[in-house]
Structure formats: C-alpha cells, structure tokens
Amino acid sequence: MFHLCTENIVLNDTIFQFEYIQTVLLGWLNTGSMNTARYWHTACILKNGKVLAVGGYNGISVLNSTELYDPSAGIWITTGNMKNARYGHTASVLRNGNVLVAGGYNDISALNSAELYDPSTETWIETGNMSNARYAHTASVLRNGNVLVAGGYNDISVLNSAELYDPSTGTWIKAGIMNSARDGHTASVLRNGNVLVAGGFNGSRRSNSAELYDSSRESWTTTGSMNIVQAGHTACILTNGKVLVTGGWGTNHRRNATELYDSSIGTWIITSSMSNGRIEHTLSLLTNGKVLTTGGYNSQFLNSTELYDPLTESWTTFYTMNKARCYHTASVLADGRVLVSGGWDGSVSLNSSELY
Known part of the structure; x- marks a missing residue:
C-alpha cells in the first residue's frame, strides 16, 4: 500500500514543500525473537505496556524462564526465573500490576504451586498453594480483584473443583463445585461480573455444556448448552457483551463452526463458520471491535488468519503469518498491534515473533 505524504522544510527563511510516496506495509511483520523457544506458555500485558512470556515447553524440557517484550524497541529481554518450571498453567494480571501464575505441569506431575511476578523488581516470589494440583484449567480475574x-x-x-485466590492474603479458598468436570474449556468474565465456563473434556467425552459462576453468591448454575460439542476451542468477549466461541475438537474432527452466547437470555446461536477448522488457535479483540484468529491445527499446522466482523457476523480470510504455529500466544498491544509469539510448527518449538 502506498501513502502520499507532504512535508515542509524551511531553508534560509524560505518554505519548501515537497511530496513523497511512503510505502505502508500491511500484514504480518517479523519482530525480535524470544531468547528461548517455547509453546504452551502464557503471555500477558503488563501495566507498563510490556509483554511477559512465562514458562512453557521447548520440545525437550519444561521451562522456568520468563522474558519481556518491549514494543517500543521490538526486542525481548530475559527477566527473573520462576521457582518452578511449568506449562499448561495460567497467568493473571492483578490489580496491583503483579502477575499470578498458577498450576501447570512439570513433565512429572500436575502442580498446585503458585507464584507472583513483580514488574518493579522483575522477580518472582512463591505465594499460597492451591488445594488441588491442576493444568489445562482456566483463571479469571473477578471484579473484586x-x-x-x-x-x-x-x-x-x-476436575470439577474451583478455587479463589485473594491477593490481599495470598491464600486460596474453595469456590464451589462446577456441575461438570472439564479441562480444555474456556472461561469468560461477563459484563455483569459472572464467569461463563463452556465446553471442554469431561474425562470420557467432549462436552457442549456451559455454566455460570456468580461471584456475589459464590455458586455455579447451568446455562444454555452450546450447539456444538467442543474442547480446545477459544473464546472472546465482544464489545457488545456477547461471547464468541470458535473452533475446537468436535466429536471426531477439528471444527470451523463458531457461535455466540447472549448472556441476557442465556442461549447460544450459531454464527458464520471460519474458512478453516482449527484447534489451539488464538482470538484477539482488535481496537475496531473485530476479532482476529491466528494459527492452530487442522490436520496440518496453520499460518492462516481470519477476521470476524460482529456487525455482519461474517469471517474473511486475512493476511498469512510468516510461520505456521499452534499453542502460541497473541497479545493486543497498547497501540493496537497484535504480537504473536512462540508455538509449535509440527517440527520444532518456535522462538519467533511477529506483529500485525
């Protein structure tokens, strides 16, 4: 894409105006690579705008290393190591700016440990352990912090168990029992403060059930079931408050179907399908209200991306990433760009990152 620019230059009190053509690059551009290749890691945006990548697996060993991406410089720098190596964990940015990492797997056993990262000191400290070791779980920051x-x-x-972490005390308490055990599910914090949990694997089969956690009553109630059975899907809250769920494992294949949850009536409706079925992909809500999905797997590892428009409820194919990847992360930066990092391409663990 080309953009016509005009610029004025003052020379010896005379103003000269000239025009030039600026090339504007669209699509995905490579940026600085991580210091360590990793997948099934987490990435979260800190209050200072940097992105913290945590743990994961590199194809050989489980990682306790973490690193920071600086959007202004386009580079990754290593930061403090966690006490425990882990993947399949969760990472949550707390109100005070610290990051809570909980659970995961260390290639030997599931973990109940949790740690806190302090961006001001770039160090990790251990905090209270969960009652239950777990990985492939979800973590949601509630309105009360x-x-x-x-x-x-x-x-x-x-597991069907749930727990609450209180940052003020650094301890966990039980948060009721879900109606269905599940892993590989999604959890979305709704506008009313409730948490919608949907889909997943219940130990014997993939599920289409969904339920709500009411933080004011500390209780779980069932809500409308999804139209499609799925696990390994992704979910994103739209600007209109609805929840978009995409892809995942169906009964016997990777799905391209997507559906919307309307919390005002507690039901799901099917919306238009993606061009590609995909699992272990990402969803990112862009500043214009559209949703970007990237990568994943569907009998092959994908570098394709697609864009969902909530106004027309339709998908369009989008720019192709430079690398096929799944189990990667996608982070929407403060300036609206999307940072995709790491993942697995079917042969090797990736340290590459790219920006849209």
Whole structure:
C-alpha cells in the first residue's frame, strides 16, 4: 500500500514543500525473537505496556524462564526465573500490576504451586498453594480483584473443583463445585461480573455444556448448552457483551463452526463458520471491535488468519503469518498491534515473533 505524504522544510527563511510516496506495509511483520523457544506458555500485558512470556515447553524440557517484550524497541529481554518450571498453567494480571501464575505441569506431575511476578523488581516470589494440583484449567480475574481458577486435570482425573485466590492474603479458598468436570474449556468474565465456563473434556467425552459462576453468591448454575460439542476451542468477549466461541475438537474432527452466547437470555446461536477448522488457535479483540484468529491445527499446522466482523457476523480470510504455529500466544498491544509469539510448527518449538 502506498501513502502520499507532504512535508515542509524551511531553508534560509524560505518554505519548501515537497511530496513523497511512503510505502505502508500491511500484514504480518517479523519482530525480535524470544531468547528461548517455547509453546504452551502464557503471555500477558503488563501495566507498563510490556509483554511477559512465562514458562512453557521447548520440545525437550519444561521451562522456568520468563522474558519481556518491549514494543517500543521490538526486542525481548530475559527477566527473573520462576521457582518452578511449568506449562499448561495460567497467568493473571492483578490489580496491583503483579502477575499470578498458577498450576501447570512439570513433565512429572500436575502442580498446585503458585507464584507472583513483580514488574518493579522483575522477580518472582512463591505465594499460597492451591488445594488441588491442576493444568489445562482456566483463571479469571473477578471484579473484586480475586482470581477464580476452575477445572483442569490433576494426573488422575478431570476436575470439577474451583478455587479463589485473594491477593490481599495470598491464600486460596474453595469456590464451589462446577456441575461438570472439564479441562480444555474456556472461561469468560461477563459484563455483569459472572464467569461463563463452556465446553471442554469431561474425562470420557467432549462436552457442549456451559455454566455460570456468580461471584456475589459464590455458586455455579447451568446455562444454555452450546450447539456444538467442543474442547480446545477459544473464546472472546465482544464489545457488545456477547461471547464468541470458535473452533475446537468436535466429536471426531477439528471444527470451523463458531457461535455466540447472549448472556441476557442465556442461549447460544450459531454464527458464520471460519474458512478453516482449527484447534489451539488464538482470538484477539482488535481496537475496531473485530476479532482476529491466528494459527492452530487442522490436520496440518496453520499460518492462516481470519477476521470476524460482529456487525455482519461474517469471517474473511486475512493476511498469512510468516510461520505456521499452534499453542502460541497473541497479545493486543497498547497501540493496537497484535504480537504473536512462540508455538509449535509440527517440527520444532518456535522462538519467533511477529506483529500485525
């Protein structure tokens, strides 16, 4: 794409005006690579605008390393190591700016440990342990600042338990029992403060059930079931408050179907399908209200991306990433760009990052 620019230059009190053509690059551009290749890690945006990548797996070993991406410089720098190596964990940015990492797997067993990252000192400290070890769970920051962890797997069984972390005390308390055990599900904090948990694997089959956690009553209630059975899907809250769920494992294949949850009536409706079925992909809400999905897997590792428009409820194919990847992360930066990092391309763990 080309953009016509005009610029004035003053020379010896005379103003000269000239025009020039500026090339504007659209699509995905490579940016600085991470210091360590990793997938099934987490990435979260700190209050200072930097992105913290945590843990993961590099194809050989589980990682306790973490690193920071500086959008202004386009580079990654290493920061403090966690006490425990882990992947399949969760990372949540607390009100005070610290990051809570909970659970995960260390290639030997599921973890109940949790740690806090302090961006001001770039160090990790251990905090209270969860009652249950778990990975492939979800974590949601509630309106009161507490963190709700739900479901997951503990090496023996899929869990229906939930716990609440209180940052003021650094401790966990039980948060009721979900109606269905599940891992590989999604959790979305709705406008009314409730948490919608949907889909996942219940130990014997993939599920289409959904339920709500009411933080004011500290209780779980069932809500409308999804039209499609799925696990390994992704979810995103739209600007209109509805929840968009995409892809995932169906009964026997990767799905391209998507559907919307309307919290005002507690039901799901099917919306238009993606061009590609995909699992372990990402969803990012852009500043214009559209939703970007990237990568994933569908009998092959994908570098394709697609854009969902909530106004027309339609998908369009979008710019192709430079690398196919799944189990990667996607972070919407303060300036609206999307940073995609790491992942697995079917052969190797990736340290590359790219920006849209």
